Every structure is written in structure tokens, then in C-alpha cells.
Amino acid sequence: xxxKTATLTFxxxxxxxxxxxxxxxxxxxxxxxxxxxxxxxxxxxxxTSTAACDSTITFIDGDKGELLHRGYPIDQLADSSHxxxxxxxxxxxxxxxxxxLEDFESRVTNHTMIHEQMMNLFRGFRxxxxxxxxxxxxxxxxxxxxxxxxxxxxxxxxxxxxxxxIAKMPTIAAAAYKYTIGQPxxxxxxxxxxxxxxxxxxxxVPCEDYQVNPILSRAMDRIFTLHADHEQNASxxxxxxxxxxxxxPFACIAAGIACLWGPAHGGANQACLEMxxxxxxxxxxxxxxxxAKDKNDSYRLMGFGHRVYKNFxxxxxxxKQSADEVLELLGVEDNPILQVAMELEKQALADPYFAEKKLxxxxxxxxxxxxxxxGFPTSMFTPIxxxxxxxxxxxxxxxxxxxxxxxxxxxxxxxxxxxxxxxVDIEKR
Ligand code: SDX
Numbered sequence: 001x002x003x004k005t006a007t008l009t010f011x012x013x014x015x016x017x018x019x020x021x022x023x024x025x026x027x028x029x030x031x032x033x034x035x036x037x038x039x040x041x042x043x044x045x046x047x048t049s050t051a052a053c054d055s056t057i058t059f060i061d062g063d064k065g066e067l068l069h070r071g072y073p074i075d076q077l078a079d080s081s082h083x084x085x086x087x088x089x090x091x092x093x094x095x096x097x098x099x100x101l102e103d104f105e106s107r108v109t110n111h112t113m114i115h116e117q118m119m120n121l122f123r124g125f126r127x128x129x130x131x132x133x134x135x136x137x138x139x140x141x142x143x144x145x146x147x148x149x150x151x152x153x154x155x156x157x158x159x160x161x162x163x164x165x166i167a168k169m170p171t172i173a174a175a176a177y178k179y180t181i182g183q184p185x186x187x188x189x190x191x192x193x194x195x196x197x198x199x200x201x202x203x204x205v206p207c208e209d210y211q212v213n214p215i216l217s218r219a220m221d222r223i224f225t226l227h228a229d230h231e232q233n234a235s236x237x238x239x240x241x242x243x244x245x246x247x248x249p250f251a252c253i254a255a256g257i258a259c260l261w262g263p264a265h266g267g268a269n270q271a272c273l274e275m276x277x278x279x280x281x282x283x284x285x286x287x288x289x290x291x292a293k294d295k296n297d298s299y300r301l302m303g304f305g306h307r308v309y310k311n312f313x314x315x316x317x318x319x320k321q322s323a324d325e326v327l328e329l330l331g332v333e334d335n336p337i338l339q340v341a342m343e344l345e346k347q348a349l350a351d352p353y354f355a356e357k358k359l360x361x362x363x364x365x366x367x368x369x370x371x372x373x374x375g376f377p378t379s380m381f382t383p384i385x386x387x388x389x390x391x392x393x394x395x396x397x398x399x400x401x402x403x404x405x406x407x408x409x410x411x412x413x414x415x416x417x418x419x420x421x422x423x424v425d426i427e428k429r
Contacts, residue, residue, distance in 0.1 A: 062308040083224040090395040111167035112188035134176035140254035150248035161249040173383040174201030195221035229392030235260040239393040244409040269381040272303035273368035303365030310358040319366035
């Protein structure tokens with residue numbers, strides 16, 4: 001509850017607003033009564049200074065470059081944990097015991113298949129459809145197949161929907177990929193871990209056995225872990241807002257997928273690789289840095305900058321280590337794309353423009369390099385981000401739905417349109 005207050009004085013009004021103190025981060029001023037008491041709205045397009053909810057799941061300190069999931073720092077989780085254990089932590093709030101983890105992994109593993117009739121959905125898309133378009137459609141369609149886990153007022157159905165989403169996203173993403181390259185869809189295997197299962201569903205073909213490379217599956221698992229959740233980012237806020245109307249979880253996750261697809265958000269990893277390929281050679285880097293700095297050019301360096309991190313993105317640091325390991329394993333250390341990426345990072349970070357605006361590589365800068373080296377096309381980069389972020393969306397969704405204070409989200413506006421005027425018949429216009 002409030003332990004301090006802020007006084008807002010304007011015109012002949014003076015309004016006391018409660019201030020709440022968090023366990024970490026800035027205090028918040030509760031303005032929920034402002035309109036009722038002062039007949040004014042606050043104005044914050046892009047929500048740069050607005051907390052939309054209280055949460056206990058993830059905390060970011062943008063100045064320190066710190067990312068905590070239920071208090072545990074992301075670099076420790078990336079080094080010592082693995083994706084499904086992080087999923088448990090995000091969903092239930094504590095690290096699991098060995099027995100709890102075994103039960104959770106078993107529940108996820110045994111939900112990885114999708115309803116057989118859903119396989120028909122893939123065939124309705126053109127082969128050149130973007131995998132994100134297919135995922136968006138198929139995930140939304142899940143509400144037509146899993147009616148027994150769409151009643152969000154039933155905690156058991158919320159739990160089943162959560163497990164189903166986390167378990168089936170890799171199967172759907174891999175099936176979307178296989179469909180677009182004209183290869184048969186591969187079913188999940190229960191004897192493989194989450195990341196290995198995904199790699200096999202993407203890269204195995206019926207004509208030969210597929211052996212998962214443990215270094216690649218470890219790198220895949222680390223990419224899943226690094227993208228799992230990130231406070232109230234655009235796609236998570238989309239899932240929360242969609243869910244606040246009581247819509248079913250599958251439809252709300254589909255809304256999150258749609259938002260993530262944008263190049264300013266989860267689509268940045270694909271856009272970053274395409275930018276590196278467009279730059280092509282190290283000698284063209286100054287041309288692109290000049291464009292990014294040019295106020296009259298809307299061009300931005302993809303994979304650089306972040307709304308919250310103003311020092312460095314701790315995920316990028318871990319991702320860069322993985323990039324070195326994977327490229328060394330694959331013998332592509334002299335990958336021309338990586339050479340351009342490393343030189344671009346060096347030149348950008350030495351440039352005052354980027355230092356002043358606190359722009360540096362974010363999580364998307366290195367993830368694309370690893371994924372390309374692993375054999376994924378750029379069109380699969382954002383689907384992989386969506387697979388990983390599903391647990392974040394679901395965890396935030398469960399937190400919101402389970403909050404008795406929850407109400408439908410309905411922002412107001414600063415109206416600048418026409419004021420009242422009478423209709424004019426066409427012959428008088
Ligand atoms: C993700 O929110 C999350 O947590 C997201 C995410 C997650 O895990 O969910 O971390 C994942 O989305 C990472 C970000 C991926 N996007 C990109 O890499 C796309 C390129 N970056 C941007 O477009 C931009 O940096 C944003 C969208 C990430 C952040 O934008 P902001 O906070 O709204 O900052 P801004 O647009 O107000 O920019 C501030 C200034 C501007 O210059 P001025 O108008 O003040 O002169 O910095 C400039 C911008 O022009 N700027 C850039 C730049 N990003 C910002 N200039 C060149 N290149 C860039 N990449």
C-alpha cells in the first residue's frame with residue numbers, strides 16, 4: 001500500500017496521489033483516481049514512464065544492464081540452468097526440486113504433439129508464406145481444437161493451456177518451417193530434451209537418421225533461455241491487454257506473436273541479419289553508420305538500442321559467447337557476416353552518436369548470427385523468438401488473470417480531432 005504521496009497542483013486543484021515503493025526499481029505514482037478527482041488524463045505515448053501493472057516475474061535495471069527472473073540474474077540462469085527449468089521458475093516463482101522438475105518436464109514432453117487435424121491448417125498456406133504468418137494462424141486456431149482449456153476462470157484449465165502452449169510451440173514453429181521448404185513435417189520425440197527435439201523437428205529428414213549435436217542443442221537451449229521473458233515489452237503488453245477482455249489464451253498468444261513480428265521488436269533479429277548481409281563487407285560500414293546517424297534518414301541499425309537498457313543488454317553479452325562457441329564448432333569463425341557484425345559493433349560503439357544516445361547491441365544482434373550458422377533461414381529467427389517468449393507471455397497472462405484487481409485495459413486519449421458539427425447533405429458539400 002502507499003507509504004508516501006505526491007501532490008499534483010494545477011489550476012485551482014491540488015490532488016494527493018499515493019506513491020508505492022517496489023522491491024526494486026523506481027517508485028510509482030498511482031494516478032488511477034486522477035481523472036475522477038481532477039478531470040484530467042496523463043499523457044504518455046509509448047508508455048515510456050508508465051507502469052501498466054504490478055508484477056513479480058521479471059525485473060530489468062536498464063542502467064546496470066541487469067535482468068532478473070524471479071530474482072535470479074540471467075547470466076547465472078544461462079550458465080547453470082536450462083530453458084524448461086527457467087520456464088518452471090517463471091511460471092511458479094521458485095526453482096524446482098529435482099522431483100518437481102522431472103514432473104514438469106514430463107508434462108511438457110507429453111503435450112508436444114498437436115491435434116492431427118491441425119496438420120491440415122499448414123497446407124492451407126502458400127509455400128512461400130512467412131513462418132510467422134503460419135504460426136500466427138495456427139496458434140490462434142488452437143482455440144478451435146482445445147476447448148477444454150479455454151475457460152480462463154478455471155485455474156486447472158489455465159494450467160493445462162499453459163503447458164500446452166509451451167509444449168506445442170516448437171512443434172508448430174518447426175512444422176511451419178518444414179512446410180515452407182517443402183519437406184515433410186516431423187513429429188516430436190519424447191526421448192529428446194526440448195531444444196534437441198526442436199532441432200530434430202527442423203532439420204531431420206525421413207531418408208536418414210538425425211543426430212543432435214550437443215553443442216548446438218546447448219546453444220539452442222541458451223537462445224530459448226535468453227529470450228524467455230522481459231517485463232512489459234510490446235508483445236507481452238499485447239498479450240496482457242488482449243487477455244484483460246477475457247479472451248482465450250490461444251487467441252491472446254496469437255496476438256503476442258503478431259506484435260513480436262514487427263522489426264522494432266522481435267523481428268529485429270531477422271532485420272539485423274538482412275542488414276549485415278546488405279552491408280556485405282567491412283568497408284561499407286561507415287556508409288550505414290552515417291545513414292543511422294542522419295536525422296533526415298529514418299534508417300536504424302537493427303540489433304542496436306533498447307527502450308530500457310541504457311548501458312548494455314546482458315543477454316547480448318551471453319549471446320556473444322554462444323556465437324563464438326557455435327561458430328568455432330562449425331568452423332566458420334571467419335564467417336564474413338560475423339566479421340561485419342564485429343566491426344560494426346566496434347565502429348558504432350566508438351562513435352559519439354551511439355554513446356550519447358546509449359545505443360549498443362541488444363539481444364537480437366548476435367542471436368541471428370548463431371541461428372544462421374546453425375542453418376536456420378532468417379525467416380525462422382522471429383518464430384524461434386516466439387517459441388521462447390511463449391513462457392513469458394503465459395507467465396504474465398497467468399499473473400494478470402489470477403489478480404483479483406484485474407480489469408479490462410482501456411486507455412484514454414488526447415483528442416485533437418473535429419469538435420461537434422452537423423452532418424452536411426452531399427448536394428450541399
Ligand atoms: C527487442 O522491450 C523489450 O524488452 C524488447 C525486447 C524483448 O526482449 O522483448 O528486448 C526485444 O525488441 C529488442 C529491440 C530490437 N529492436 C531493434 O533492434 C530495432 C532497432 N532499434 C530501435 O528501433 C530502437 O532502439 C528501439 C525500438 C529498440 C527502442 O526505441 P525507443 O526506446 O523508442 O528509442 P527512440 O526510438 O526514442 O530512439 C531514441 C533515439 C532517437 O534519436 P532522436 O530522435 O532522439 O534524435 O535514438 C535513436 C533514435 O533515432 N535510435 C537509433 C536506434 N535506436 C534508436 N538510431 C540508430 N539506430 C538505432 N537502432
